[in-house]
Amino acid sequence: MLESTAAVLHRPGERLTIETVSVASPRLGEVLVEIAATGLCHTDTTTFDGGNPSCVYPAILGHEGAGRVVEVGPEVSDVRVGDHVIPLYGPECGQCAMCRSGRTNLCWSIKKTRDRGVMPDGTPRFSLRGEPVHHFMGTSTLSRYTVVPEIALAKIRSTVPLDTVCLLGCAVTTxxxxxxxxxxxxxxxxxxxxxxxxxxxxxxxxxxxxxxxxxxxxxxxxxxxxxxxxxxxxxxxxxxxxxxxxxxxxxxxxxxxxxxxxxxxxxxxxxxxxxxxxxxxxxxxxxxxxxxxxxxxxxxxxxxxxxxxxxYFGGVKGRSELNLFVDLYLDGHLEIDSLITHRLSLDEVNEGFDLMHSGNGTRSVVVFE
Ligand SMILES: [Zn+2]
Ligand SMILES: [Zn+2]
Known part of the structure; x- marks a missing residue:
């Protein structure tokens, strides 16, 4: 169990509040990630008025993040402590009928629990004053620490700045x-x-x-x-x-x-x-x-x-294909830096969403470090 600052949406119609939440250790197949930065995306705002049926309140928003692995749960084999990762709202288990079809990047292996705001075992890892706080899109990257199933993490090369390539978690790749x-x-x-x-x-x-x-x-x-x-x-x-x-x-x-x-x-x-x-x-x-x-x-x-x-997510299979986009960025073919028009602290997250609504700038990124 550790403490983490996080942007929590307690109920529809309210602003996000910055809270110190508790984050439980990763369980079977799960990974604890320290988020370095998170882009603010329009999909987060669909929760503001209660219009997103897969947001369970209170919830920690954010789905365009990048960070480092700090702890792995039992039976995690593909990532290690220190790896740079991008949480994926669309996982890639590699074993379900969708993953094996060769026809889609959709993987619905953990969709049921993800859409209820919990981990695959049916429980959330976040809590506030003893009460559960839900995950959003399986990622909740507007928290300094978040827990993500291994099948929903893309391991990326560690040579790219996390506060830039976080945009590969949604907008750029899509x-x-x-x-x-x-x-x-x-x-x-x-x-x-x-x-x-x-x-x-x-x-x-x-x-x-x-x-x-x-x-x-x-x-x-x-x-x-x-x-x-x-x-x-x-x-x-x-x-x-x-x-x-x-x-x-x-x-x-x-x-x-x-x-x-x-x-x-x-x-x-x-x-x-x-x-x-x-x-x-x-x-x-x-x-x-x-x-x-x-x-x-x-x-x-x-x-x-x-x-x-x-x-969906540009038809890209997150775990096996996201590094192709990292390479395009490293080789100078993909422009990401100039898409980021504002860098904010977590305390300024509401202002970041206000900027989006006013059409001011392209992407705001919340930087944790
Ligand atoms: Zn998005
Ligand atoms: Zn699958």
Whole structure:
């Protein structure tokens, strides 16, 4: 048992409070990680109003962190004390039907307990004044110390700064991975929403050799970072929805090869479907919709060869593939440093989420050391 400062959300509608929580030792297959830094991501904020069904209160938020292993539980074999790791909200057990399928990076081996805010044995490792505090997304990286199952830890090279590569825990991998999977050299692409995910789709599309990368956003200020990362055109998303689609069709001679939707708004998803070209245009959904939302479009769009699909964590298997992204960063192909516009202490975590809501900057990172 040790003490840890952590950002706790006690109940919906409240601000996060910084508490000193107790963290129990890792049990079977679990690892105690000292978090060095955590990026603030939009998904954390879905818990603020009680709208995220897999957040059990009180909870410790955070899912874009990086840190060092400080203690391992029984039967942990892949990581050792001192290893640098990135907690994964999507584990990779390597043994379930999903992991063995070769068709998906999803692994639901511990999803049931993760979505109840507890470790695989059904109990949380966090407590406050003797009462349980829940894990969030299986990661809870807004705590100096957190416990994560070994199958939900990516061991990374120790030569990269943890307060930068923490973004590989969510935004960078999700955006870059999704683009590299579906974009081919010479393709035309469009990215709806130039936030933390969208700008990374832009740089992933550039890495994949896209010829045209069109960004769409309601904030023209997002243009400059998009341009820096490889965006070739910008369309102001505030216009009439059909006119936005028309503008993209005009720029691409009838429609894009691949469209990415990163805003989570259903009406924007429909725009993304509509600007895919007939025959093979593919629409990739990355933004999470509000609970209960439905997307509709005329079946003929699909009958004429368009594909609508989604992507989770960029289609990347965290434990076996995350170091490929570390290498891209080390080799100078992947831009992460300039995505981090604010570095904050844990005490400033609420201000960090306020910055996100005001559209100020790209990514805020809470640094523990
Ligand atoms: Zn995220
Ligand atoms: Zn699995």
């Amino acid at each position: 955006g870059v991975g999704a683009a590299m999977r579906d974009v081919r050299a010479g393709d035309t692409t469009v990215v709806f929403g130039l936030g933390g995910i969208g700008v990374n789709v832009v740089q992933g599309a550039r890495l994949a050799g896209a010829e045209r990368i069109i960004g769409v956003d309601i904030a023209p200020a997002k243009q400059s970072l998009g341009n820096k990362l490889g965006m070739t055109d910008f369309v102001d998303g505030r216009g009439d929805p059909d006119a936005v689609v028309e503008a993209i069709r005009d720029l691409t001679g009838g429609g894009v090869d691949v469209a990415f939707e990163c805003s989570g708004h259903v009406r924007v998803m429909r725009q993304a479907v509509d600007c895919c070209r007939a025959g093979w245009g593919t629409c990739v959904l990355l933004g999470a919709e509000p609970a209960g939302a439905e997307l509709s479009f005329p079946p003929v769009l699909a009958r004429y060869g368009r594909t609508v699909k989604g992507s």
